[in-house]
Amino acid sequence: MNKQLPELMFLKSRDGKEGCSLSAPEIADDLCVLAADKLRKDIADFPQLSEVEIVRHYTNLAHLNYSVDAGFYPLGSCTMKYNPKINEKIANQPEWNAHPYSPIHLVQGNLEIMKSLEELLMKITAMAAFTLTPAAGAHGELTGLRVIRDYLTDKGDARKIVLIPDSAHGTNPASSVLCGYQTKEIPSNENGILEVETLKKHLDKDVAALMITNPNTLGIFEKNIVEIARVLHENGSLLYMDGANMNAFMGIAKPGDLGADVIHLNLHKTFATPHGGGGPGSGPVGVAKDLVKFLPVPIITHEGKEYKVRYHNESGSNRVKNFYGNFLVIIRALVYLLELGKENIRQVAEDAVLNANYIRKKLEPYLDLPYKSKSLHEVIFSDKGLTVKTLDIAKRILDYGMHPFTIYFPLIVHGAMMIEPTETESKETLDQFIDIMIKILDEAKKDPAFVQGAPYSTPVTRLDEVMAAKQLILRWKPAATQTN
């Protein structure tokens, strides 16, 4: 098997090669109504390859990729669970492949799929309604925060601040700012969670919401959450619960019951849809009763026997995305939930949490555990006392044929190693990973330089990221003109 990077396709391109088969033209060129000065002359250096060369090119690229189908992928906060194949099969059926502006009586099946997922998500989360339109988690955050701002603005309450704990994902503050909010970071305590007293200290009439991930990015459940919600509501502020880590308690507790006013979920995490190397995702937003009228369009309703679509919510359009959202991701999530059913949904969270705690127990003698609170779906170690850096360990894991954990996040842990095994890993895989970690830590003690030089067996060795950011070669150009 070839483990070398194939040449860039532009270098293999030759005039006269064809990768597609086209039908003979039926309409004569002279019908063209556009003047010559509106027409393009050439697409300089655009590739031309034959079919077999394209197949080889991409097949060789495939050989260079690690994937969850190939093995363990314990990226913390990313929930890299297995992506069921039946979901792909069903999503790829032609019967869903309608134009989004098809007359709605011709696409009742598609509307049923979306409404069914909305209803299932409502049951799992105890939220009053969902929109499925956001394209990813961060897009859901932006949507949810805007719903909060619309709601408060509607009440004549122009609050300006969103409170965000120091363990939050970077998307939380970035989304808040895009919604015109100022953010204020608040510290978690020595147990890694937010204390009600800390919240109270930062709370005033200018606080629109607290945006909190639960369980948080330390894998710890915010056990004061019910009291936090109460204190917020008393102050006229809302609780935004980031559901990035919903896999930890899906089927065990419902965010709505805990006091959340707005949540978003990540279908490409908790609901097993494939990540695709960085998307497409889907980030449904669920809201409490009073906020429903601020959800973005389109809104699917079920009237009598027919599904209908509304393009105006009571408060306006609030549209955040074209058409209906990432429908083909939505359908995969529905297939997944229907296969789990009530019999398995709780087992998913239980196994995910059991797996994380097993790793924690087994590695605790070897690594520093900065927060001793109970872990849910992920465990975070630090690099304290090690002879090498977290990055070195991560790179060495690659040599053993596995993907490393999330590194250097959350920021409040020095040299963080954030390990989320998910429920779809066997005990054998966990034991292998644990053995590899122990071996690497031993190597690091005996020969730190060796670990610092890893990886040795990957298609490329450590890449010069500083050079990448300095030279900024972001596209290929013919040799003579290659500058940027």
Added chain:
Amino acid sequence: MRYLPLTETEREEMRKTIGIKETKELFSDIPKDKSYFSLADLPSALSESELLEKFKEIGRKNIFPGFLSFLGAGAYQHFIPELVNFLSNKSEFLTPYTPYQPEVSQGSLQGMFEYQTMMAQLTGMDIANSSLYDGGTAAAEGIVLALKKSKKQHILIAGNIHPEYIEIMQTYIKYLDYKMDLVPFDPQSGKLKLAELEGKIDQDTAGFIFQSPNFFGVVEEGKQISAMLHSKNSYSIQIVTEALSLAFLVPPGENDVDLVVGEAQSFGLSLGFGGPYLGFIAAKSEFLRQMPGRFVGQTLDSKGNRGYVLTLSTREQHIKRERATSNICTNEAWCAFRAGIYLATMGKKGLQSIAKTNHLNTAYFVKEVSKLNNVKVKYQKDYYNEVVLEVQNGKTDDFLKKLEAKKILAGIPLHWFYPDQKNTILVNFTEIHRKKDIDQLVQAIGEIK
């Protein structure tokens, strides 16, 4: 359960290792009265064959298959070579995470680098990023970028942009301290009124965003628009909703456009009832450090071999947090990768050829339908692959229903977007349509009394 590999014995063993009796104990931080709720109202698990049956049954409620469709308006039906499905659905491309460990992600990274290159070539711009969510959000990101970079407060928006895109831009800047102003179009030509645009540009104008071909399918005067804006120190921003047009029309770069945003669904993504699609942004290199989304860059490994990494991440939310240029994290990477496969498969000649066929099919329709008395093509000049059709007698809903009875979806009624447009529809032609399909549409229209 097939996705849960732990056996009961192993669970027991693991609990013993951890030092607990029941897994439930691990959840003791969750308030007791709020956890372990009843699951009774959830459906029962389905087997694989039951799932197939269930979705077959739901699928039967979709009765659009078999219709001859001419629907467009930002979502286009193009032929997808089998190679695109075959290669993009390899699990090595479908099931990795974002390439944060580049040593084991060179496949995705090189593919994205090649995609970035092809998008830059097609738009005629210096650089293109590796994806945004979709066309509408790309437009919103585009205007926010122009506003931030110019440090001005005012953005002008063409009135003949896809109405959904306008809605999304409005939602995005609703709570940012910016002003947005609509520039009307000429109802006679469907095109922008450049004199009116000129009058609206002032010192505080960050830029003007227009769509070409516009929502009605008409190609705008990109070069003149850019020149007008540049003379007043404002940015020219073009939306492209039909990416295939880039292979046929003078590209934005040659019209001196500063920023190009849009939808590349046409590059090998199925209609899929509206998503996932592929937003893109391409720009002059001066925008690089403020751009949203991810970039793949070329570099060397420690042995001096060529390799690729995600770069310029100091713009991004995971580093810059509240000072990030955008909140984007997960985007549409696989869609972009797939678009790369599509573009490579079509190649320069193939792309140019079908891009032309799209226009010629439309021109053929215009020629044929002009022989009828009951309809009229509203904008006969400078269209690309979409035209507005005026129904002479009666309302569009009635007209479309009659065609639907003949299993034809002839177009999208414009009153959906503009309540006063009672008698117009938007009709789209692509290389999917054969001459006989267009003849069938024309004949069916001719038979409407």
